[in-house]
Amino acid sequence: MPVTMWLKTIRAEIRRPEVTTQLYHEVAAHLDGEAQRWFATVMESVSREDENITTLSTMLRTKYMTKRSGPEIVDLHNPRRQMHGERLVGYAQSLREIAERGEIGDDWQINAFPKGMNSTMGATDVRGHRPRTLDEA
Known part of the structure; x- marks a missing residue:
């Protein structure tokens, strides 16, 4: 055929x-x-x-497939929180996936990461290390 x-x-x-x-x-x-x-x-x-x-x-x-503006991506990042039982690697990956929909810098992802973490102590630790990339966070 x-x-x-x-x-x-x-x-x-x-x-x-x-x-x-x-x-x-x-x-x-x-x-x-x-x-x-x-x-x-x-x-x-x-x-x-x-x-x-x-x-x-x-x-x-x-x-x-729709590219979004920076503020729209930030609006998607801000409410994203680490889900119960979700590993930090998975949570970071979900932030990367959100960021891929538009043009935002690493600093937005780095700031969003500790804000959404389940552990306040862990978030404080991340902020204290002043990471430059999401991988470092």
Whole structure:
């Protein structure tokens, strides 16, 4: 079968309603990190009729492919807190993922890191070391 015919077959198969719903759930099941936390909060607002791969891809593009301004990124950083049981490495990675959506400097991430830590003693220790990068924090 030529590649063009195969691609047309795949495209037609993906457009079937039961397949788009299945793809929606399969892709959603493979989200991790910040994307998984984001999906857990928005999935309640998606109606059953809209549970399809087109809706999910549109939502993901809107969320992760839109470059935001510095103040918008700072507004996303500020409420982010270390979750119960979340390791500091994971928390730092989530701050990096937020920062990737726009142009902000390391200083914003370094300042946000101790503010969101569960341990006030740990946060004080981080501030005392005056880290220059998020890795140093």
